[in-house]
Amino acid sequence: MTTYIALIPAIPFLGFLVLALFGQKLTRKTIGIIGAGSVGIVALLTFIAGTGFLKSLPQVKSYSVVVWQWINAGNLKADIAFSLDALSLVFCFVITFVGFLIHVYSIEFMAKDEGFSRFFAYMNLFVGSMLILVLADNILLLYLGWEGVGLCSYLLIGFWYKEPANGYAARKAFVITRVGDTAMIIGIFILFLSFGTVNINDLMQQASEKWIAGSSIAVLTAALLLGGALGKSAQLPLQTWLPDAMAGPSPVSALIHAATMVTAGVYLIARTHILFSLAPIVQAAIAIIGALTLLVAGFSALAQHDLKRILAYSTISQIGYMFLALGVGAWSASVFHFMIHAFFKALLFLAAGVVILVLSEEHDIFKMGGLRKKMPVVYLTFLIGAASLSALPLITAGFYSKDAILWYSISSETGSILLWVAGITGAFLTALYSFRMIFITFFGEAKAQPAFLPGKTMTIPLIILAVLSVFGGFLELPESFGNIHLFSSLVDSTLPAVVVKEAGHSEILFQSLSAVIVLAGIYLAYTIYLKKPALSESFSHSRLNRFFEKGWGFDKFYDVIFVKPVVWLSEIDKDDFFDWLNICISRLALLMNRLLGITQNGKLRWYLMSFTIGIALILTYMILR
């Protein structure tokens, strides 16, 4: 059991090493087998470890394995040590299984790309780092994985580096997430200084014993860790990097910027939930940030023209739901929505990737149209994904996961009607923009011809993900009907169950309300985007629409208050004192060069004379010494 746990993060790194060192010499077929195969093996190992874990569940709640000692300096002791519990298991399952499907898909998607081996090397490095992140036993190792995935995100956003805009997007993502990461490492320092350990379980144990709930240090530390989570998960106010991150290849958007990496913030908060329950203000802030983010991103998604940018904003919005759930203490609902979201969002990105690929890099949905008949498999899977995203009642997994969040946002002890209103408005927006995508891209008249049709290597992962997007929801059914709690009973072995208000609302009432709202959203999308396109046409030129399209002007705002002053300062501070030091050194070297150059005049007797004088001086010195 413990061997499997240690092997899970190791194998993708092995794949990365092989591909990075010998990638140039291998054939494309071998590269594909190594790249996807290593993740496949890990998926299998996760499955074996998972069944072992489930069998021994009530007795053993987590397995730990120390691989080797990493740092041992003073009282800082950090090992390369992994621990598997229900929360890590869910994340591992999604990373390896969805990751494997995306790798398989990439073999065909990237087949003609010249950076084929580089792509798979980075992807394997990503999977390895992400697994370290979720399996890490101590917070320092978690931070290593955290930065590792940040690096891979940077490398893969700028994968097509010949286009300067892609490099810019990559740098933007790196710098903005760095803002959050800096807050997070300061939080880690505080934790280490307070408790003298970095082991996550010990930290949480000691925090709950030594820190008083609501004390300023607990609030500060929780807020700093939240900063890291906000950056990584693209939540308000650090969300601006994610839409630009779509510059990377579509499988990257699916794996890193939808299914796994961006949910690392959710993982971090769930992992350190004890700390957050000690800081109720911060936890309330999480809920509010989540609610605001899902609204802001939902409106932005409605105004986008680029297929992948719609999905990017939708990802921000869905992670907003997860944060909302974390904020009201519905831990398992959040993790459940993470898993279902990984299924349908990976599916949507992969399907969008196919559409963009066959239309020769066409991103604008208004230049697509009528693809329903030409690519039935892609259409159907995309439809299922979009239905799951917009939480189509009863039949899709998205309904069950999102409905749980909406329900707990009002019924939880810390929930409120305002959070629920934000959530339900978001659900309406989600249905609207999801079906806007469907109706504009796949219905109407054909504006572009697909150059070729996707092969089986791309469509089979789509079909598997579509099946999961529908049936994944039946792991967890609400109490009003079905009442199945397979998922939450698993996750509750690690995370505390949600505390529900005594005087409960009627769950079935709120569920039917959200179902009606979603259907209304779909109907509205049908009316204004398919039946009366003139209506949406007139709106699309309004200033409000442009405001939404530009992501509520956050980019411009940051540009004015951060980027411009820094550029201006560095401009006027170009020749500061330290520059002068460097300039002096180079000037001195130049001056000496000129002076000594005079002696190099080509006159043989001059050389002889200086030679003689030199010897005379040395001899004089040696005699008189």
Add this chain to the structure above:
Amino acid sequence: MLTVPVEIQILLAGILFLLGLIGLLVRRNMIFMLMSIEIMFNSAGLVFIIASTYWKQPDGQVMFIFILAVTAVEVAIGLALLLQVYHHFKTLDADSVNKLKDHN
């Protein structure tokens, strides 16, 4: 047998060396410069002979044979170079042969 004190012998070698050095420095014709170098070599050789007789050891004389061989080679190469220089510049003036210098 009348013996000259060793200091005088060394002084002779020193004077010979200085004469060679002065010749090397003041002469501009490279043939004469080469000859001056020969004189300096011989003064060095003379010191070896003096030392050899002073200590009653044959090593110094062996050394002188070596120096003789080295000078012979040096003269051969030096003269060959001078011939090439003369072909190229049509002069043997050391001051006008100054192409190997920094550009400024």
